[in-house]
Amino acid sequence: MSIYIGSNRTVLEGEDARKKLEQDNDLKWLTGKAGVLQIDQARWQKAQEFELKTWMVDGRWTHEDNNNFHKKAFGDYEVLRGMSFKNGIELGCGPFTNLRHVGGVTKVGEIYLLDPLIKKYLKHPFCRYKGGQMWIWERLVTNVNWPRRKSVQVIEGSIEDFQTEKKFDLILLINVLEHCQNVEAVWQKVLDIAAPGAVLVFADKYYDGVHLTEVLKDRYDAGHPIKVDQSVIDDFLAKHWEVLYRQVVEKKGRAGRTSWDDYKAVYYIGRKKDD
Ligand SMILES: C[S@@+](CC[C@H](N)C(=O)[O-])C[C@H]1O[C@@H](n2cnc3c(N)ncnc32)[C@H](O)[C@@H]1O
Numbered sequence: 001m002s003i004y005i006g007s008n009r010t011v012l013e014g015e016d017a018r019k020k021l022e023q024d025n026d027l028k029w030l031t032g033k034a035g036v037l038q039i040d041q042a043r044w045q046k047a048q049e050f051e052l053k054t055w056m057v058d059g060r061w062t063h064e065d066n067n068n069f070h071k072k073a074f075g076d077y078e079v080l081r082g083m084s085f086k087n088g089i090e091l092g093c094g095p096f097t098n099l100r101h102v103g104g105v106t107k108v109g110e111i112y113l114l115d116p117l118i119k120k121y122l123k124h125p126f127c128r129y130k131g132g133q134m135w136i137w138e139r140l141v142t143n144v145n146w147p148r149r150k151s152v153q154v155i156e157g158s159i160e161d162f163q164t165e166k167k168f169d170l171i172l173l174i175n176v177l178e179h180c181q182n183v184e185a186v187w188q189k190v191l192d193i194a195a196p197g198a199v200l201v202f203a204d205k206y207y208d209g210v211h212l213t214e215v216l217k218d219r220y221d222a223g224h225p226i227k228v229d230q231s232v233i234d235d236f237l238a239k240h241w242e243v244l245y246r247q248v249v250e251k252k253g254r255a256g257r258t259s260w261d262d263y264k265a266v267y268y269i270g271r272k273k274d275d
Contacts, residue, residue: 003260007049007222009058017220026225027216033209035228036216037183043225044181050223051179052117055095055124063126064096070174070203071101073267079245080199080269081105085169089114089193091159092176095121096128099172102201103136103150108170114155114162122154129154160185167195177204177233178226187236198272200241206230206248206264219260233266241270 002017004024012020029036029043055062071077080102087110090099099111113129121127128134129152137145155162159173160182171190180186190200207215209229216227237243246268253261 002218004220005050005222007046007053009050009053009223021217021220025216025220026227027213029225030212030216033212033229034232035207035209035212036226037228037232039181039225041181046222047179047225048116052120054223055117056120060125065094066175067096067098067101070098070267073203073247073249073265074201074269075245075247077102077105077201077269080201083107083199085109085199086195087112087166087168088170088172089168090172090174091162091190092173092179093118093129095124095126097134098174098201100128100134100136102170102172103134104139104145106170108150111150111152112155112168113152114157114159116156116158118154118156159189162189162193164193166193168193168198169195170199170201172201174201174203177228178224180226183226183228183232191240194272196272196274199244200268200270200272202237202268202270203265204228204233206233206266215261221260230264230266237268237270240273241268242273243268243270245269 001014002021004012004017004020026036029039031037084107088099088108089112090097091114093113093115097113115121122130132152132154134150134152136148136150138148139145159180171194173190177183177186207227207229212227249265249267251263
């Protein structure tokens, strides 16, 4: 069945979707079997409209964005337990962040959060970093959780446009790539801001580039424009990072959600290789 999900989150199905897909689809962005690696500013803005409505209207009373699911898929971040980082950044942090979970098993000195919508998210009733403070439930050694309030620095902007001289010991990029504008620019920025020996915590969907032509004829999902073949992700990770943790999770699609079809996602933690 054809599905068209617009930037205002309305969903068309069947014949209505098929007609809409004839005028508007993402096939033009396909780069062979590698998938959709880059879109233009206007297409990215549609994804941002979708994202804004997701959290500030439809998800206004939500407390989290699958962050507990991600935590489980990362094995509760156990491989990171006890590690100390001078600083850490979550790229595309959303309103709720995954850093509050990672911070529970590690020590992170300075915390930075970056998202193009971050100033808007600060107004979300359950934003986890309201007023530049984030509660982290520390569980470093014992089974007892200790709440700790950490200051965070918020950065409004996209990864691709992020200008900084700073290097980060810990970088999180979880469920963000498929929302971005330019995969190569994102990879390059992650490498540019990584301190020697930095740890990357990464998760995103694996697509099969061979079938994307068929998929994109039948599906438009305003909020998730980037769709990369598994090899694009695996090549980047294998080339620049030493694996500390890797798990591939298969998820069943849920009609009515944007993940309409079954999909695979990779959960990966790696340490930066020497250049
Ligand atoms: C699905 S949310 C995930 C948020 C968070 N990582 C989490 O797991 O809770 C994707 C986020 O990526 C942000 N985003 C989209 N394009 C981006 C870009 N080019 N650079 C940085 N963040 C981006 C969106 O604004 C949105 O907040």
